[in-house]
Amino acid sequence: MSSLSTHYFQTFDYLDTRDIISLRQTNRFWHQLTTMTPIWTRLRFRGLPIVDWPALSSKVIGSSNHLLTVLDFEGVKIPSTVNTDQSSDDSSSTRSSSKTEKLITFWRNFSTLHEHMSNLKTLKFGTVPLFVLQEMVHLPVVATEEDEVVPLGKLKVLSVVNLIDEKRSEEPVHLKDVVPVLERFSHVEAVSLNSNNGFVVLEDDGEVDGGEEQTDSQSKRREKVVQSLAAAFSKYTNLKSLSLTSIKDLTSAEFSQVLAGIGQQHSQLKTLELGSCASWNTTGGSEDSTGPLDEVAKCTEVTTFKMVDVMVDSKARPLALLFENLILVERLSFENLKVDDSGKYTLCWWYSLLWN
DSSP, X not given: OHHHHHHHHHHHTTOOHHHHHHHHTTOHHHHHHTXXXXXXXXXXXXXXXXXOHHHIIIIIIGGGTTTOOEEEETTOBOOTTOOOOOOSOOOHHHHHHHXXXXXXXXXXXXXXXXXXXXXXXXXEEEEEEHHHHHHHHTOOOEEOSSOEEXXXXXXXXXXXXXXXXXXSTTSOEEHHHHHHHHHHTTTOSEEEEOOTTOEESSOOOOSOOOHHHHHHHHHHHHHHHHHHHHHHHHTOSSOXXXXXXXXXXXXXXXXXXXXXXHGGGGGTOOEEEEOOGGGTTSOSSOTXXXXXXXXXXXXTTOOEEEEEEEEESTTOHHHHHGGGTOTTOOEEEEEEEEEOGGGHHHHHHHHHHHHO
């Protein structure tokens, strides 16, 4: 049974938790095999509801506490039994609000899993409120008889498909609230942090003109946020994969500053996915200023490269020249690619350069 079990263990690496539960009900052999602790070191909850967080923590995860390496909540189902304080109004706006409230209520008890994350290497979320990540930022160091345990200190992969701000669930997430999360996980090798609502440097103050004083204040606030974002990336030492495709309003100069913050990581990056690329055709500064393309060109080991919100116009020629540096790229993709009349010739030139 032991040698046979070892042979089958590799199969479980490719199964979601829901599949393992179904397999467990097949016959006595699979039931016995799926009771073994190593099977539950990788938990993937796609298509599976979590009804009782404390029970999940104590009875399922607790049994394999020191062996748990993967927690994947992408595609987790929110039980219909989750209660909110919404009224019985059936309007579309109320239904949307009720869905968001259920999501927020669902994640309130995620903190019950914190004690089991000391050896976690991969943590993935689908749609998740900002407070879930913020709570992990402030996890204290736990002192044991043998050593001090840093929660999530062994984490290598952090992925969020859709981050929402529970206080402004229909609005873009502010980058200033994301910076502490990036700082906390500066030891990881792969970061994918995105949001369907997008990330913005500053909140929308409306169209009221407050004069030069207000404009100056906003400029200083933007500068502070961008500097803190660049500083956060400068702390990474093992970054190999970065996905920030939801950034919406960074200027070319600001993006240059952020990418420069990665600094020494240029030679290690294998995957790079970035958004807000429409402004990249101009440096937005002096002639001597370094643009985003110059910073990306330093990432010579990148094999997967994705750009979101790309504008092809008469100034887009340098973008094609970028790929003379990124010669190892195997997977290249553009999302939301726009071509104006002045960029049609440039696009043809791109094609000839990339595929000839």
